[in-house]
Amino acid sequence: DPHGELKNQNVLIIRYSLDLTAAKFDLEMGKLEDVLGKCRSKLFEVSRHRPRPHLDSKMLASWNGLMISGFARAGAVLQDKSYVQRAERAATFLRTHLFDSSSKRLLHSCYRGDERMVEQISSPIPGFLDDYAFVIRSLIDLYEASFDQQWLEWAVQLQEAQDRLFWDCEGFAYFTNDTSDPSVLIRLKEDQDGSEPSANSVSASNLLRLSTIAGRPEWADKSRQLLAAFAKRLKTIPIALPEMVTALMAQHHTLKEVVIRGELEADDTQELIQCVNSHYSPNKILLLADGNHQSFLYKTLPFLSALQMKGDKATAYLCQDHTCSLPVTSAEELQSLIIKSDK
Numbered sequence: 225d226p227h228g229e230l231k232n233q234n235v236l237i238i239r240y241s242l243d244l245t246a247a248k249f250d251l252e253m254g255k256l257e258d259v260l261g262k263c264r265s266k267l268f269e270v271s272r273h274r275p276r277p278h279l280d281s282k283m284l285a286s287w288n289g290l291m292i293s294g295f296a297r298a299g300a301v302l303q304d305k306s307y308v309q310r311a312e313r314a315a316t317f318l319r320t321h322l323f324d325s326s327s328k329r330l331l332h333s334c335y336r337g338d339e340r341m342v343e344q345i346s347s348p349i350p351g352f353l354d355d356y357a358f359v360i361r362s363l364i365d366l367y368e369a370s371f372d373q374q375w376l377e378w379a380v381q382l383q384e385a386q387d388r389l390f391w392d393c394e395g396f397a398y399f400t401n402d403t404s405d406p407s408v409l410i411r412l413k414e415d416q417d418g419s420e421p422s423a424n425s426v427s428a429s430n431l432l433r434l435s436t437i438a439g440r441p442e443w444a445d446k447s448r449q450l451l452a453a454f455a456k457r458l459k460t461i462p463i464a465l466p467e468m469v470t471a472l473m474a475q476h477h478t479l480k481e482v483v484i485r486g487e488l489e490a491d492d493t494q495e496l497i498q499c500v501n502s503h504y505s506p507n508k509i510l511l512l513a514d515g516n517h518q519s520f521l522y523k524t525l526p527f528l529s530a531l532q533m534k535g536d537k538a539t540a541y542l543c544q545d546h547t548c549s550l551p552v553t554s555a556e557e558l559q560s561l562i563i564k565s566d567k
Contacts, residue, residue, distance in 0.1 A: 236267075242256060242257070281335050281336040281337075282333045282334070282335050283321075283322075283333060283334050283335065283336065284332065284333050284355070285318060285322045285330050285331065285332060285333070285351055285355040285358070286332075286352070286354040286355045286357075286359070286420075287358075288314055288317070288322075288359075288362075289318075289357075289358030289360075289361065289362040290362070291314060291362075292311045292314045292315055292318075292359075292362035292365070292366060293311075293358075293361055293362040293365045295307045295308065295310045295311035295314070296362065296365040296366040296370070297369070299311065300368060300501045301501050301502075303501070308366075308369045308370050311362070311369065311370075312366065312370060312372070315362065315363065315366055315375060318330075318359060319378065321334045321342050321344070322334055322351075322355075328381060328384075329350060329385055329389075330350075330355045330356055330359060330385075331344070331348045331349065331351055331355075332350060332351050332352055332355055333348075333349055334348075350402065350404060352400060352423075353386070353398050353399065353400050353401065353414075353423040353424075354400075354414075354420070354422075354423040354426075356383075356385065356386040356390070356423070357386070357398075357423035357424075357426040357427045358423070359382060360379050360382050360383055360386070360426075360427075360430045360434075361426050361430050363376065363379035363382070364379055364430065364434070364437070368509070368510045371512040371514075373519055376437060376438070376520060376521070377520050379434065380434060380438050380440075383430065383434055383443070386398070386427070387446070389402040390402060391446070392413070392453075395453060396449040396453040397413050397424050397449070397453035397454065398413065398423065398427055398450070399411040399413055400412050400413065400414055400423070413453075415457050416464045416465065417465050417466055417467045417468065421467035422465070422467065422468070424454065424468065425467035425468035425470075425471065426467060427447075427450060428447050428450050428451055428468055428471035429447075429467075429470065429474065431444065431446050432471060432474055432475065432479060435447065436479050436509055437509060437511070437521075437525075438524045439524045439525050439526075447471065447475065451468065451472055451475065454468060458472065470506070473506075474506070474507045477507045479507055479508065479509055479544075480505075480507065480508050480542060480543065480565055481508070481509050481542070481544070482500050482508055482509070482511070482540060482541075482542055482543075482558075482562070483511045483512075483513055483528065483531055483540070483541045483542075483543060483548070484496050484497060484500075484510070484511070484512050484513065484538060484539070484540050484541075485513045485515070485532065485533050485538065485539045485540075485541070485551075486512070486514070486537075486538030486539065487515075488512060488514060490538055492553070493512075493538040495538070496538055496540050496555060496558055497510070497512075498555070499558050499559055500540075500558070500562065503559060503562050503563070505562055505565075508562075511525075511528075513528045513531055517529060527543075527546075527548075531548070531551075532551075534551045534553050537553040538553065539551045539552070540552050540553070540557075540561075542558075542561045542565060544565065
């Protein structure tokens with residue numbers, strides 16, 4: 225108590241191990257444990273009648289988005305389906321409890337109530353920019369791990385909402401909050417990647433990835449405009465925005481699409497998927513063309529209809545700048561293509 229704040233008060237602390245305490249008071253270990261157990265019971269009984277400290281039970285869309293990305297990427301690289309399943313359950317939770325289907329907007333938080341039930345406050349807090357950016361990235365990552373196109377459709381829907389709510393049409397880039405809160409006098413733009421990446425940094429990558437996945441070239445333009453808005457910051461202090469530098473590098477190198485034409489559960493398809501995931505190639509998008517011409521991907525990317533299986537085997541194509549490689553059917557050939565494209 226160096227500041228004398230607890231003078232004449234009893235503060236319980238553990239100074240010694242059980243062995244030393246037993247030796248000091250000449251007690252057998254069993255007797256000491258019995259005495260301490262009775263003491264703890266008395267303390268617990270008294271504390272039950274005191275006001276309980278506030279419990280922070282909130283669940284945030286943004287933090288869950290970061291977690292989903294982690295599980296999805298780990299599941300894909302480590303070939304661990306349990307991680308991917310956890311990511312899917314969390315994404316389903318977000319859509320159930322932190323998404324307003326009528327307004328097509330995310331909510332910032334929900335809460336765990338009594339009996340572990342999910343509760344919402346009377347006036348739910350609308351999602352902020354980081355909620356949208358982190359959730360959108362997680363949905364893209366989750367698609368690349370599960371190949372369930374519902375996550376891509378939702379990502380596109382959320383990106384459209386993010387553009388509508390936060391985009392600065394004059395200065396470019398995204399504001400942190402929308403215009404619904406009259407108490408906010410100045411709308412700011414976050415420009416530093418700290419313990420969490422800035423939402424603008426993540427959005428720069430999201431826009432680039434979705435422009436390719438959804439066939440929306442205007443999103444690639446938006447990504448370039450966003451990077452231009454932070455050009456001075458990137459030039460003078462790039463270490464402050466490492467996540468945005470990653471997006472800038474992807475812009476310069478051009479994203480490549482690895483498209484696998486095959487059935488998801490087939491062994492030869494899984495072999496090609498594992499080949500892609502085993503090679504670190506950050507500037508790529510992995511797509512599965514399963515032959516369902518009514519699906520979201522086939523509708524947004526018409527060129528997929530031209531990609532066929534070779535000899536009834538799962539077949540991989542590496543596409544870049546609207547040009548696709550010759551088809552390959554073995555993991556060795558695909559790995560060679562990817563390594564060559566990374567140079």
